Structures are given as C-alpha cells and as structure tokens.
Amino acid sequence: MNQPSSPFSKQQLLPQEEKLEVLRQKGELFIGIPKESQYQEKRICLTPDAVSAITAHGHRVLIESGAGEGASFSDLDYTQAGAEITRDTKKIFGCPIILKVEPPTLAEIDLINPQSTLISALQIKTQQKEYFETLAKKRITAIAFEYIRDEDGSYPAVRSLSEIAGISSVLIASEIMAASEGNGLMFGSISGVPPVEVVILGAGTVGEFAARSALGLGANVKIFDNSITKLRKIQSHLGRPLYTSTLQPKNLSKALRRCDVAIGAVRGKDRAPVLVSSQMVENMKKGAVIIDVSIDMGGCFETSELTSHKKPTYQKYGVIHYAVPNIPARYPKTASISISNIFTPYLLKIGEDGGLENSLRYDKGLRNGLYMYHGILSNHTVGEWFGMKSSDINFLIF
Template sequence: MKNILIDKSIKLLPKEEMLEVKQNFKSLSVGIPKESSLQEKRVALTPESVELLVNSGHKVYVEKDAGNFSNFYNEEYIKYGAVITDKRDEIYNCDFVLKIEPPTVSEINFLSEKNVIISALQLNIHKKSFFDSINKKNITAVSFEYLQDNEGKNSIVRSMSEIAGNTSVLIASECLSNINGGKGILLGGISGVISTNVVILGAGTVAEFAARSAAGLGANITIFDNSITKLKRLQNNLNTRVNTSSYTSRSLMKSLMRADVVIGASSSYNYKKNGIYVSSDMVKMMKKGSVIVDVSIDQGGCFETSKITNHKLPTFEKFGVIHYCVPNIPSRVSRTASISISQVLTNLLITIGKSGGVTNYMKNNKGFRCGVFSYNGFTTNKYISEKFGLIYKDLGLIMPSF
C-alpha cells in the first residue's frame, strides 16, 4: 500500500461572504391633489400609506383637505410624514401625481414632462381633444382600467367592482323601503314570506358580489349572461346554487316581470351587440315599485330608460319603476374605497422606487406597461388610438434602452 503524502501547508480559508446587491433605489416625490369632480369623495392615498412611503424614503405632498370627505384629515397626514400644501403647482411638480378621477383641463395644464399621472380614465366621457392635450404634455399617463398586477389582474378595477356589487344590493334595499318611496319590501326573505326576486345582468365581478350580498339576505337570484363559461365560474365562486341563464328576450322578459330588483352589471361597451340590453318596452312590463340599479351607467347603461344621476338626486321614476343610475357608486363608501385604492398604489410606488424609477420598472413589468396609455407624446394603447383616431406607437419601441 502506497503512503499518502499530505501537504501540511494547506490551510482552511474563510469563504468570501456573499452580500446582497442593493437595487438601484430612487427616491420618489408623490403628489395627491384634492379631487374637483362632482361628488367625488375618494382620495388616492391614506395617511397610513403615506407613512409607508415616507419610511421607504419617498416624499409625499398632499393638497390641503384632500382627504376630508373620506374622513382622513390634514393632521393625520402631517402626523405620518406628508407635506400639506394649498399650492397646486407643488402637487403637480412631483414625479408622480395620483388621482381618482381623470385629470380636468385645468389639471392637465399643470402637468409637465417629468410627471407620471395615475388615475381612472373613464373612456366614455372623453373626446379626442382630451388625449391630444395629454400627449402634448409628453407625460407618462397610466389608467386604473388597464393597469395590471403580476398575475395579469386589474386590481383597482376589481376592488371597485367588488364595492359596487355589494353596495348595489344595499342601494336596492333602500329604494324598496317605505322611507324612500318604495313598496315597503324587505330585500331578502324571512320565515313565512316569499323571498324577493333579484335579477342580475352580467356574470363578472360586480355581478358576483351583488349575488353574494343578495344571497346572504335570502333573496331569490337569477343571473343572465351570454357566456356559459362565466356563468359556470360565477356559480362555482358563489358556492351556492342560484338560477343562471343565457340571454334570450323571452326568458329575460319573464324574469323581469317577476323581479323586485334588477341590477345592471354587464361590463360590455355595446349592450345591443352582446344581447344584455333592456328596452323601454321591457321596463314597462316590470312591476310598479320595482327597482333598477344600473351599475354600468358609466359605460352607457344596460337599460334604454337609464340616464345619469348623482349622489344628491340619485333616483328617478320611469313607467312606475325606480331607477338608480349614479356612475361612481364606490364614492358612497369613500373611506373603504380609498383604503383599497391606496393599498394597490402604495405597493406599486414602493416597488417602482426599489427598481430605480419608472423607466426601469416599465422595462421589466408588463402589467404596468399595459396601464400606460400615453408616453412621451404618443398614444400607446391600441384600442384608444383606434377609438379616437390617434396615432398609435408601441410602448416597447419608443422607450429608451428597452
């Protein structure tokens, strides 16, 4: 057996420590203007979200009294690190401007090339001139409606849809009561009394949460949609049996004649094309004192008899049927809605800061790119460009170093 020679000069050396490489952090300035749209009571960031952003190294400027309608007051914002100002140019001089409603003409005038503005878009209220004004400012404009999370979901839209669905049933209940001129019917059911009939048009998020609320109250529910897949998914999500049907004029008419409440929750932009549309003649056949809540009024409405109302004068009567057609239902519960929106935006801003700024973040995040509809003077959303006759540019082709 051969002798094994051991080199005694060999020493054990400590392994080099592998330290985490810090990301290219960028401190952001964030401006929160006070909403000026009629009866808009929500605010984009809550005081608690401000604290998270400030502790993460960012600066937040809040216009004086911006959160009052949601019961978030100036003192709270100051306590958690925000700068309160009554100068709008300070707000719009920030890297990011966060709004609830789309920017008005006067607000667009405050914007400059450095701004990233994130807000609702509400396509149906705009004309081509709105997008021309946005493009002239060479800003980055992001909409709630198109902004997606890492799973490809529209988080803010879904949250507001959940609120609208739940709230639509509570609204219908109020409209049925004597105190609001209704028939004095309890929405739901009790022992020995036939349950209220609720018809829901559509099978999306609004419909799902409206059905949950109505089912919890004991109502008899019928849901219409032309997509069998959506109806099956909704049925599974509810975890309880409800009546579902594909749309035909005859089947819908029978349900409308029995209905105490009809909730318009279809997300389609063209109801006549897709079938979920209730004509005036159908409304005439409904029971006197029944209630229509048209959640889709901001997209044109599910009912021929619908017309936009507001929170001060929310209802009108047509053919003996009470109509509720307020576009921004989540503003009725502005504090809850603000908290939900704020959570999404706060996580987004913190991630953008960690990634080194909005340009770096856009390069690596498809969901955020989906939300950008205007960048550096160009319309980057194909649907918007086609709808309004605007020149379309693919965001991936015009971003630097993409």
C-alpha cells in the first residue's frame, strides 16, 4: 500500500536553526553635566542648541546651575532648550551618563554611581594611578574624547582644539606686541612698512592654523618641521608657496634672530622635543614674543616656564614668553561650540543604537576612545604608562 506523500521535503523535516530578528531598540539617555571645578576652566560640553537637539529625540539632560556661565550660556538658555537645572552636585553625578570637559577629581568620582558612564577628557599627563583604580572600584565605563577617532582616522576633538590654539597663538602675539611691554609692532600689510616676521615650529594642525592667521594678517611666515610630508601638505593646504625648512640648527637660529614672533607647536610621544636652546632665545630681538603652545607637553623652548591665564607672560633675555597650557579656554564660547559639535552626533547615535554597549560594537572610532569598560582597563597605552594590567576591548565587548 502506497504511503501518502509528505507535504515537506526530508530537508525541511530536519531540525532547523531558529532565526530571531535582532532589533536595535532606541534607548533614552539621561545625561548629567556638572559645573567645571578646574581652575580657569570655563568651557561646557553642550551648547543650548545641542541640548535642544538631544531633548527633541526624547533624551533627558540635567545641568548644574551656572555650568554654562563661563561660556556665556545662562540657565534660562538651557531650560528653554529643554534641559533640567539643579544646584545639587550629587544629583548631577548620580546620572547614568556624565559629560565633562576636564576629567573628574577623585572627590567627584566618589559621587558617581557604580556602573555609570563617564565621557570627558583624560589628560593622561596629569593623571595618577589612583584615578584609574577609583574608576575600576566603581565599575565605571569611561571614554576619553581626545582618543575618539573619525571615519578618516583623525581625532576630531584634538583637531578642533588645535585649530583654536593655532589661531589664538597669532591673536595673542598681536595683543602682546601692541601692549606696553611689547615692541609696538602691528600685524598687517601696511604700505611701506616691512611685515612682521613669524617663525612657526611644527607643521601640524596648530602650525597650519597659526600660519593661516598670520598670513591673513599680512605677516611673513617661516615654517620648520622635520617631516617633509607635513611641510608639503601645509603648503598645499595654504595654497601658496612659503618658506619651509627642516629643523636645521643653522637655518632655525638665523630665522629666530630675525623674527618678531616665534610659535612652538611641536608635539612628542611623551614630551615635546626642546628645539630652541637658551642661547638661541638670548640671540633673539629684544621685545620679540614666544608663544609656546607645546607647554602642556613640557614646551619646545628651553626657556619656557608654565604660566596661567591670570598672569600669562614673563620676560627672559628681553624676550616675552607666553606659556599657558590651556589656550582654547581663553575663548570658552568658541571652544564650547566646537566640543559640542563633536559630542552631539555621538550622543544621538548612542540613543539610536539603544545605548553605549551597542554603539561600541558598531563604532570603531568611538571604541578607540574607551579606556575603562565596566571597571576593566581597556587602553594599552594607559596600562603601560601606569604599570597596570589592561585587556583588549574587542574580547570584552564581543
């Protein structure tokens, strides 16, 4: 007797893998922005416009009263943008996501709830081992915004602040020269008057934007760097031929003797290399100005000593030195808008992806900024620097 034919094939009757649809669910973010406690730090991570965009997507933003005042943003500006304002610092640090410009102090970390997320600068040169140990105890996930990478492999926060530092260095030099202590020269192409001579050490982002500003003000610019590629790139970006040289002592000494302004914008791995000796500074014109932008990494002039925004200059060998480490903080509104432009898309993306965990899986650039994952140190550089054990983030997340 014939068996009735089955409506299913033999293959279909075998146990199959279950296919589940995995959806990225949107997550509601609750972001806390404390008032910066660091001396002379007036910047804030999000502008009212950024807060407006974030709250429009259903997220909550809690801001400490007066946090935006240094950057000329009032509490009213933020409440109108949809933020909540509080005077309670504990409440701010109790938010699941904390957004800061400067890294938190140990006292501030104590206020953070376990398993929270911290997004701020890391400033590895100013940190101590205890900072990471305290974050680890609280199992905090921490991201350093200066390590976040863009799709093209660049560091958007570092580039943005370097652009500000480059332009500022020229504006500050022109102010110092015009002041009573300066030599009374003015940047600008005045008919019949020789232009101001500017020497720039370093052809990176700071050097490029310093050169752009100096040229725009009519100065004569000479750029020194040991990378021919960088020198070639800077000429192409500025769209004009200008004096470029490798760091040969003879050429550099000659240029420094004749210059009115010298800008140091060279960075090293652990410390900025000292390119200008005391002897070279002694041979410079009296009343010439040195702006050492590299001072946060030790400075590239031998005569550089750390100064502050309150007392930014001092004289050595008759040469005026400006060596403030945090130049962008001099222009807190511009710097805040710039930082905010970087943060906002990332925060919206984290919300779209359903939280930071998912974003870290999908976004390699954001993952690059991660240095602490649920209390586990995940940045190899930090681990080496402080003699701590670090784990590969790719093994922790996937």
